[in-house]
Amino acid sequence: MSDFKRKLDQMMGDTTKQERRIKQGVHERLRKPAKTFSWQVLFVTVAIPVVALFLILTIDPTNYLSSDKGPGVPYDPLVDLAQISALQKKKQLSAIDYEEFAALPHFDQVDGLYYVDQETFSLNGSSDAMHTVIERKSNLFDEVVYEAGDIVRTMTNTTSHLPTYMDAYYEVIAVPGDRVVLKKGQLKINGKPLQSELMDHYEKQGITIAGGYDQLLNAREYFLLNHFPASKTVQGATITPVHKIYGQVVGLATEERTLSMYMDYLSEQLTGNYTPEQYFDLYVYDDLLGFGNLSKTPAFTEISRLGELFVEASYRKTVPISDNEVEIRYQYGREGVADRVFTMKRDAGSDRWVIAQ
């Protein structure tokens, strides 16, 4: 082996984790069932010649002489992406006004599908350390769970369109089934220009909406805009899949008065007697949103969709195996979507529940 090859190997370091994930991924992919016969495909195949014949008989070729027709120049997200990302990097994308949350209900207890955001703030006239309370939705894959006007939190960096950021609050602008048309900053939902307080705010503050869509939102897509945009900025109007939305802002919690394992975690006083499911949530929370205070969970290093496990909490069940062992089962009830099972064991030394390998 040449010295240079040795240096390259040192440069790349230990790749055991990558190798383990590759192996697991290959096995998962190979386990997927083979495609089955689809009557829809047969129907479409038969229908194509009929439709083609119909079009040939009815099309007026003179319609195609107009120079106004054609696909036009599509919107290129890369143009705005750099500007939006640069603003975010300099923390100039959002100007969060926490006072707007003052009217939200106070939660004495935060548990179940609710969790607290890790960011602390204070409100005028109160010395309490506040956090927003976020609700993870149940049945998020089976129903329309957010409405226009809801304020939500997202996971960072959607994989298409323009980016969303974890430290921004987004407003739901359009929901599944809505047709969104955005062209040169003009936003129309279902054919009408959008009129809302947020749009007025955008106009008054000289904020540009970036994006270019003419799209019917599918059953799992929502259209989001920054709810607290800084003035004179460019904001990405983003079509976001529902599993990338952490949940809706529904209330406030205080470190002083709210009972919650999340509060215990954030104040580094994890002394409560929590259930295995609570511990499971806490491990995911620590990994995704928290401060990495808990010991790393080896089972998580092989999971690329950890965020979804957090968001999809309503799809799981806890199945007791023994006094010291339970299973956390994610069951989606859809063909082709594999269930995921985690085993949790009670650690005899600390009496905490930990996720077994």
Added chain:
Amino acid sequence: MNNINQIIDEHSRYLVRIAYLYVKNWSTAEDIVQEVFVSYFQKSDQFRNEASLKTYLTKITANRAKDYLRSWKHKKDVLFDTIFVTAKGAEEVVLEQERLVLLEKNLFQLPLKYREPLLLYYYDEQSIAEIANYLQLNENTVKTRLRRAKQQLKGFFEEEDWEVESH
């Protein structure tokens, strides 16, 4: 299943490193290698044993990595990297690590047309003739590109590595 595990265990380390040397992103490198294995196991009857399995898988990995570098997704990722990635401060790393960080930085600054012959020659240990055949270039062009690549990285080569020789 044992056969699958054996092939993955035998080749994944090498392939993920080859993929990384092309794409400079571990997660993308993992995806590429995963795709290579899945495709191989689904169509392994098409593998005709003309080359060793390692050579075959390496070639497929390199091809997929280059497909990725040409894709729109890659261009977007590069933009994110440029904006978000900040280098670690010099005080954070010990001298040797600092050199490796510098090597990585310099290596990925090389255009692919220089980096590819370099990694095929020094990492995959192919001969000049094999590289020329794979890249559809003549051998002198490969030698020239190798020399230029090494000039850019000259601080990282030992004396004995300097002579470009045919294996």
